[in-house]
Amino acid sequence: MIFLYSTYNELIKIALKPRSYLGLAAITGLVGIILFALKADGMSMISFVTASFEQTLRFEGEVLNGNLVAFIILQMLIVHIPLLVALVTGDLISGEAAMGTLRMLATKPISRRQLLGSKFLAGGIYTLLIVIWLGVLAVVVGRWLFGPGDLMVLNSDGLVILQENDVLWRYAGAFCVAFFALLTISNLSICLSCFSDNSIGPIVSTMAIILLFTIIGTLDVPVFDPIRPYLFTTHMASWRSFFEDPLPWESIRNSLVILTLHHVLFVTVALFAFNRKDITV
Numbered sequence: 112m113i114f115l116y117s118t119y120n121e122l123i124k125i126a127l128k129p130r131s132y133l134g135l136a137a138i139t140g141l142v143g144i145i146l147f148a149l150k151a152d153g154m155s156m157i158s159f160v161t162a163s164f165e166q167t168l169r170f171e172g173e174v175l176n177g178n179l180v181a182f183i184i185l186q187m188l189i190v191h192i193p194l195l196v197a198l199v200t201g202d203l204i205s206g207e208a209a210m211g212t213l214r215m216l217a218t219k220p221i222s223r224r225q226l227l228g229s230k231f232l233a234g235g236i237y238t239l240l241i242v243i244w245l246g247v248l249a250v251v252v253g254r255w256l257f258g259p260g261d262l263m264v265l266n267s268d269g270l271v272i273l274q275e276n277d278v279l280w281r282y283a284g285a286f287c288v289a290f291f292a293l294l295t296i297s298n299l300s301i302c303l304s305c306f307s308d309n310s311i312g313p314i315v316s317t318m319a320i321i322l323l324f325t326i327i328g329t330l331d332v333p334v335f336d337p338i339r340p341y342l343f344t345t346h347m348a349s350w351r352s353f354f355e356d357p358l359p360w361e362s363i364r365n366s367l368v369i370l371t372l373h374h375v376l377f378v379t380v381a382l383f384a385f386n387r388k389d390i391t392v
Contacts, residue, residue, distance in 0.1 A: 114225045121233035125199060134195030134241050138188065142248040145184055146256060149175065176260030178278050180253040182354065185245070189289055189350070192241060193296040193321055200234040201300035201313035204385070227305075227385045231378060234297040242290040250282055264354045271356050285350040288363065292347045295373050296321070299343075302381040305388060343373045 125131050204227075262273040273281065296317065303313040324344035327335050339345055349366035352359050 113221050114229055117221055117226060117229035118232050121203070121229050122236060125203075125233060125237055128199065128202070130202075131199050131237065133198060134192070135244055137195060138192075138241070138245055139248065141188055141191075142184055142245070142252070145187065146180070146252065149180055149183070150256060174260075174263060175257060176262075177250070177254030177257040178260055178262040178273075178275065178282075180257050181249040181282065182262060182264060184249040184253065185285070185289070185350070188245065189348075192245070192293055193347075194318060196234075196238050196241060196293055196296050197300040197314050197317040199237055200297040201304050201317055202310040203230045203234060203301055204304040205307040205313050206304075206310040223386050224382060227382060231298060231301055231381075234301055235294055238293050238297045239290055242286055242293060246282070246286045250279075262354070271354065273354065273356060281353040285353040288353070288367070289350040291367065291370055292343075292349065295343045295347075295370050295377070298374050298377040298381075302377040302384075305381045305384040341369060343370060346370055 259275050261275050262278050264271045264273065299320065300313050300317040303316045307313050307316075321344060324342045328339050328342055328345050346366035346369050349363060352363050352366075
């Protein structure tokens with residue numbers, strides 16, 4: 112019961128911080144801009160992409176529909192959400208350490224393990240809300256404005272066309288995997304927050320690690336080949352696998368395993384550091 116009460120308090124703290132609404136506002140604004148642009152002149156962009164296929168394929172129906180719009184939004188915005196997550200979760204411990212409120216928490220009848228666990232859970236809930244809000248704007252609003260239809264996806268293997276009745280469950284799976292990947296960012300920033308007494312350090316460090324791992328993952332250098340599959344950034348875009356046909360279940364499973372190992376690593380390191388952190392001064 113005390114763990115749930117502590118988690119509730121952490122959620123209240125998150126709700127009272129203005130920066131917590133920055134992510135929701137940014138997603139709303141960016142999605143609004145994308146929807147407006149696609150509504151105003153989306154067909155010209157789609158025609159540019161499909162021009163090379165029109166000699167061999169004939170497209171019927173509305174190519175620019177709500178399902179394609181949702182995919183475009185997800186593709187464009189999901190890479191920017193880690194920063195929005197880290198802005199809030201990177202402050203959960205270091206921010207209180209800077210303000211001295213961790214000393215007050217030390218006097219309450221709750222163990223450090225429970226306190227840290229409540230912060231991880233609160234950070235995960237905030238991350239989930241971000242993903243749900245993105246899903247509502249992308250899928251629900253997108254389908255409302257543009258209508259349903261078959262989804263056309265261009266990937267490395269060519270053009271994949273998914274029927275309308277085969278799309279929604281793929282979006283559900285894609286958003287679940289996207290949340291699991293973003294939860295890695297939340298756990299990483301909280302872990303780094305255990306080593307800092309200011310709120311800026313963990314946020315900057317989280318983004319620096321993401322940037323470093325992304326560069327290593329994209330550089331076509333053989334020396335990085337052995338470690339590239341084990342970097343969490345390599346699996347941040349694994350949600351795209353749900354829009355392949357047939358579905359690469361083994362690839363999705365491997366990505367989830369790697370991300371889970373990172374979750375365990377970050378939580379373990381955070382617990383080790385937080386148990387030894389001096390919060391009485």
